[in-house]
Amino acid sequence: MPIALPQLSRREFLKRAALAGAAVAFAPASQAALFGKSRDAHTFAFFSDTHIAADTAATHLDCNMAEHLAAAVNEVVAWPVKPGAIIVNGDLAFQDGLPADYATYGKIIQPLRALAPMHLTLGNHDQRQNFWNAFPHDTQKQKSVPQKQAGLFGASHANWFLLDSLVTTNSAPGELGTAQLDWLARELAFHNRRPAIIVCHHNPQFGPVTTGLRDTSAFMDLLARKPNVKAVVYGHTHDWHITQHESGIQLINLPPTAYPFHNKRPCGWVRCTLAKDGAEFELRCLDQSHPQHGEKQTLKWRKD
Ligand SMILES: [Zn+2]
Numbered sequence: 223m224p225i226a227l228p229q230l231s232r233r234e235f236l237k238r239a240a241l242a243g244a245a246v247a248f249a250p251a252s253q254a255a256l257f258g259k260s261r262d263a264h265t266f267a268f269f270s271d272t273h274i275a276a277d278t279a280a281t282h283l284d285c286n287m288a289e290h291l292a293a294a295v296n297e298v299v300a301w302p303v304k305p306g307a308i309i310v311n312g313d314l315a316f317q318d319g320l321p322a323d324y325a326t327y328g329k330i331i332q333p334l335r336a337l338a339p340m341h342l343t344l345g346n347h348d349q350r351q352n353f354w355n356a357f358p359h360d361t362q363k364q365k366s367v368p369q370k371q372a373g374l375f376g377a378s379h380a381n382w383f384l385l386d387s388l389v390t391t392n393s394a395p396g397e398l399g400t401a402q403l404d405w406l407a408r409e410l411a412f413h414n415r416r417p418a419i420i421v422c423h424h425n426p427q428f429g430p431v432t433t434g435l436r437d438t439s440a441f442m443d444l445l446a447r448k449p450n451v452k453a454v455v456y457g458h459t460h461d462w463h464i465t466q467h468e469s470g471i472q473l474i475n476l477p478p479t480a481y482p483f484h485n486k487r488p489c490g491w492v493r494c495t496l497a498k499d500g501a502e503f504e505l506r507c508l509d510q511s512h513p514q515h516g517e518k519q520t521l522k523w524r525k526d
Contacts, residue, residue: 223407270457271478276322290480312345312423396424470524474523
């Protein structure tokens with residue numbers, strides 16, 4: 223499985239915060255935001271492309287990535303309901319997936335740990351072994367595909383399939399590989415009664431593949447043949463937009479949470495609320511004066 227971090231109990235969360243010397247940051251008001259609200263099991267929060275360096279002062283295009291991630295964390299903590307889960311779609315680490323990058327990352331996301339389970343996938347700036355070693359207390363490791371980490375978890379209206387498209391750390395293109403695609407085909411056939419949403423870091427790239435998913439054709443051909451596949455969610459391009467594949471599958475490109483490629487493009491997180499026959503995706507910009515802040519799209523799933 224991809225790394226799955228279980229939600230922490232209030233007691234465990236406060237114990238860890240105290241050990242980390244962070245108790246002062248969790249005043250009663252913050253604790254109410256963390257513990258005193260109900261859960262909307264249909265809602266999911268997406269983060270992607272945070273690129274956190276060991277040094278919290280690191281910047282890119284005048285953006286401080288650690289501050290950006292902390293701002294997104296605070297927004298999700300302040301959200302009126304707890305999400306069913308939080309999905310982080312790759313490129314957690316700055317560039318080379320160093321152990322110290324993940325240590326900083328783990329500290330910044332700590333408040334989320336009290337809100338909901340977290341699922342973390344790998345991007346091309348992550349390093350597989352360091353990533354696995356980064357959460358030694360609570361990772362559930364199940365390597366269903368050799369050298370790749372793929373898995374799925376269920377929600378009431380869909381199954382989420384989390385894939386691993388990392389090939390070489392700090393090299394742009396990605397690949398799922400035959401073994402993982404075979405695994406996916408088997409699992410999709412087994413779980414064919416419920417809508418499937420596929421999550422992977424790299425973008426399907428149609429035409430010549432330069433930086434995207436090298437096996438886009440094999441991947442999309444497989445998904446198109448499985449009518450229960452309704453959407454693919456990816457990051458990597460740091461460019462928020464939603465399009466539709468010719469098969470009717472929705473293609474959701476997440477924005478970067480913390481590391482913009484261009485000054486004017488939005489950074490932030492995405493709320494997804496599932497319905498029986500579709501989902502609503504909402505862009506939550508860190509800069510709330512950004513013209514795209516709050517942009518919502520209601521997607522209808524293709525027919526079975
Ligand atoms: Zn990235």
